[in-house]
Amino acid sequence: MKKKIRFAVMFGNRGFFPGELVASAREEMSKAIIDAGYEPVLMDSALTHFGAVETLEEAELFSAFVKKEAVDGLIICMPNFSDESAAARACHDLNIPIFIQAYPDVAGEMDFDHRRDAFCGKLSMMDVMCQYQIPFTIDSPHVIHPDNPGFTEQLHDFAGVCRVVSGMRRCTLGALGARTTPFKTVRYDEIALQKVGITVETFDLSEVIAKAKALDAGAPEVSKMIEQLKEFTDCSSAPQDSLIQMARLGVVIQEYIDVYKLDVVAIRCWSELEIQLGCAPCALIGLFGERGIPIACELDVCNAVIMHALALASDGPSTLMDWNNNYGDEPDSCIIFHCGPTPKSLLTDSGHMIEHPMFKKSFGPGCGWGPVEGRLKPGDITYASCKTEDGELVAYFGDAEIEDREVEKEFFGVYGVVTIENLQEKLLFFGRNAFRHHMGLSSGHVAKILREAFTTYLGYTCVNLP
Structure with missing residues (x-):
């Protein structure tokens, strides 16, 4: 029986964005991973603010969680313009493949309560990851919703990357x-x-x-x-x-x-x-x-x-x-x-x-x-x-x-x-x-x-x- 790939998921956030965006992302990302045939590994949402990683303390907590779980790969889920410094701190010594996903904004939902700005935030996230020399995987389009069929294909490709990296190292x-x-x-x-x-x-x-x-x-x-x-x-x-x-x-x-x-x-x-x-x-x-x-x-x-x-x-x-x-x-x-x-x-x-x-x-x-x-x-x-x-x-x-x-x-x-x-x-x-x-x-x-x-x-x- 083939081993099921396990993906840890880190949800990013920035304090002035509504927490509901993180809550819905946890549900949507988990469902997408399960529907694609893989196992989502999520840290208890009660352990951090909105279950996201935003501060350096939360980053250290999440890093320890991922190491304990011994997952195959990590998905950085950006429901909004997420804190890139905390993400880099959480990832800097994990030594596993990392996939960065960012949510799209929706026309007609660009008010302060719904606007995400993850399009811009993903650029900042990648910039800081490069500065820390943390390797990561990205795909196109630049932003994509987890319920998009194209995201399922991205998950399949990332699972392949995780298998190759783990098997060849x-x-x-x-x-x-x-x-x-x-x-x-x-x-x-x-x-x-x-x-x-x-x-x-x-x-x-x-x-x-x-x-x-x-x-x-x-x-x-x-x-x-x-x-x-x-x-x-x-x-x-x-x-x-x-x-x-x-x-x-x-x-x-x-x-x-x-x-x-x-x-x-x-x-x-x-x-x-x-x-x-x-x-x-x-x-x-x-x-x-x-x-x-x-x-x-x-x-x-x-x-x-x-x-x-x-x-x-x-x-x-x-x-x-x-x-x-x-x-x-x-x-x-x-x-x-x-x-x-x-x-x-x-x-x-x-x-x-x-x-x-x-x-x-x-x-x-x-x-x-x-x-x-x-x-x-x-x-x-x-x-x-x-x-x-x-x-x-x-x-x-x-x-x-x-x-x-x-x-x-x-x-x-x-x-x-x-x-x-x-x-x-x-x-x-x-x-x-x-x-x-x-x-x-x-x-x-x-x-x-x-x-x-x-x-x-x-x-x-x-x-x-x-």
């Missing part, structure tokens, strides 16, 4: 094996990742394989993993011995996740697993991704990082894809592909397991069962990638659409035809700036969420695509 990534020897494209800098709170734990692939081989084929955990694979995709064509080997590997991966508290994994997926263990991990990777643990194949640690961020932003699974083929003569369309490590909720159906034709050709039949064939579900997606460079984490992202188009039936693996504005210019940019041929993908348009979380709160370097 303290993140542990497991690297199972060294990078695939020919793939210098997936080099990475552990220290650059640690600087932004991402810890990489590395494990020898020989240990992984030895642990898998040591498991009894009839062990309950192995049998359970086989059943999970069969529920995940159509395994009817796969030999039982191959499923046993996959299940053994899956049990070992789960062990590493549990023991080392891993949030995300990257794995060296060829060729030792195929030669020594007799299977490919593609279906397992999709299965774990569906469960909420993204796994990047080919030990692409950097794109494992971006997959984790995409999963947090979209509140759903993510996957790793190749920028793989042109789509005829259409300059803004291309085919994205990978061997089949894709969570099934991103596919049009659950697909079916096949033997990897490349491994069959290279190492002989029987060692490459594991890829899942299927097609990416048409609809909105976000694509993203990152690298480490000169001690920094550098990312790009964009919104696009998977088209409802098919390619030849002989095209193996998982694919989708994607349409992206200015694709050719973007490909030139990737090449000139050393971004790899992989990218992470999730459903929905969440690039806005990633940019806000990365740049405002996490300190990543984000580049603008042409």
